[in-house]
Amino acid sequence: MSDRAREDNEPDQAELQYRRASVADVPEITRARSLDSAPEPGDSRLAAYVEGTHHPQQALALRVVYVAVIGRSVAGYVAGHLSRRHACDGEVQYLWVAPQHRRQGVATELLRRLGGWFAEQRANRVCVNVAEDNVVARLFFRSCGAGDLERHWLVWADIRGAA
Numbered sequence: 001m002s003d004r005a006r007e008d009n010e011p012d013q014a015e016l017q018y019r020r021a022s023v024a025d026v027p028e029i030t031r032a033r034s035l036d037s038a039p040e041p042g043d044s045r046l047a048a049y050v051e052g053t054h055h056p057q058q059a060l061a062l063r064v065v066y067v068a069v070i071g072r073s074v075a076g077y078v079a080g081h082l083s084r085r086h087a088c089d090g091e092v093q094y095l096w097v098a099p100q101h102r103r104q105g106v107a108t109e110l111l112r113r114l115g116g117w118f119a120e121q122r123a124n125r126v127c128v129n130v131a132e133d134n135v136v137a138r139l140f141f142r143s144c145g146a147g148d149l150e151r152h153w154l155v156w157a158d159i160r161g162a163a
C-alpha cells in the first residue's frame with residue numbers, strides 16, 4: 001500500500017485482485033451492488049445465471065464470471081456466456097464497478113479477462129446490450145473497441161482486440 005493510501009485509509013489499487021467467481025461469490029456481489037445508490041439494481045437472477053438455471057435468450061451453457069476484489073469485498077464483476085444472439089458467438093451479460101473504484105481501469109481489466117475467456121472458447125464475435133441512455137457504459141464499451149450493432153446493442157467483430 002502506498003503511503004498516500006495508508007494516510008487516506010483508502011484501499012490502494014495494488015490490493016485489487018481479479019479472479020474467476022463462483023456461485024459462492026454471489027452474496028458478496030449482491031451486497032456490494034446494493035450499496036450503489038444508482039436506480040438500476042443488480043439482476044436478482046445472478047445466482048441462477050451462474051448456476052446455469054437462468055438462460056438469457058439464445059444463451060448456450062458455457063458462461064463465466066470474473067470479480068475484482070479487495071480482500072473479501074467485491075469492487076466489480078463481469079459475466080458473459082456463449083450465445084447465438086445477433087449471429088454472435090458470445091454475449092457480455094453483466095458488468096458493474098463500485099462507484100468508488102470507477103475510472104481506475106477496473107472494468108477494462110475485467111473485460112480484458114472476459115475477452116480472454118471468449119478467445120479460449122473461440123468465441124470472437126461478442127455483443128452486449130446497453131440501454132440507449134447509459135452514456136457512460138456506451139463510452140466505456142466504445143473505449144474497449146465495441147461498435148454499434150443496432151438499437152440497444154454494441155458488438156465486437158473480434159473481441160480479441162478489446163481492452
Ligand SMILES: CC(C)(COP(=O)(O)OP(=O)(O)OC[C@H]1O[C@@H](n2cnc3c(N)ncnc32)[C@H](O)[C@@H]1OP(=O)(O)O)[C@@H](O)C(=O)NCCC(=O)NCCS
Binds near residue numbers: 101102106129136
Ligand atoms: C461502465 C462502468 C462498468 C465502467 O467502469 P470503470 O471501471 O469506471 O471503467 P474504466 O475505468 O475501465 O474506464 C475505461 C474507459 O472507459 C471510458 N469511461 C469510463 N467511465 C467513463 C465516464 N464516466 N465518462 C466518460 N468516459 C468513461 C473512458 O474512456 C475510460 O478511460 P479513461 O479513464 O482513461 O478516460 C461503470 O461506470 C459502471 O459500473 N457503471 C454502472 C453499471 C453499468 O452501467 N454497467 C454496464 C451495463 S451494460
